[in-house]
Amino acid sequence: MYTITKEEHQSLVNALSELKYKEAAPFLMFFDKKMKDAEQKTENNNNTGINNNYNIGLTEGWTREIFIVKEKTLNKLKDLSATERKDLEIITNEAFETYLEGKKIIKEEEPKK
DSSP states (O other), rough: OOOHHHHHHHHHHHHHHHHTTTHHHHHHHHHHHHHHHHHHHHHHHHTTOOOHHHHHTOTTOOOOOOOOOOOHHHHHHHHHHHHHHHOOHHHHHHHHHHHHHOOOOOOOOOOOO
């Protein structure tokens, strides 16, 4: 997914508006709604102190992270996702929560700045 800046958005809106084609109107309305949704989610992330560029478009309380897994394991998760008709993110989160359930966990200390 490519994220554009407000300036790029306004430039695109101006360019499409200048065309004055009726076909551009639905696209402009859709694009404006997407920008407003992204801005709202960015505001929500600003309140939580989360890196905004990394988490744009995510529901509050969710974040992105990169994990390295075996292809076989990933394929099983994808198959389970299709079987249960749930998003892969939900299936993965449920797997993590199930694994962590009942474990004694020592919270890692914050690094000193």
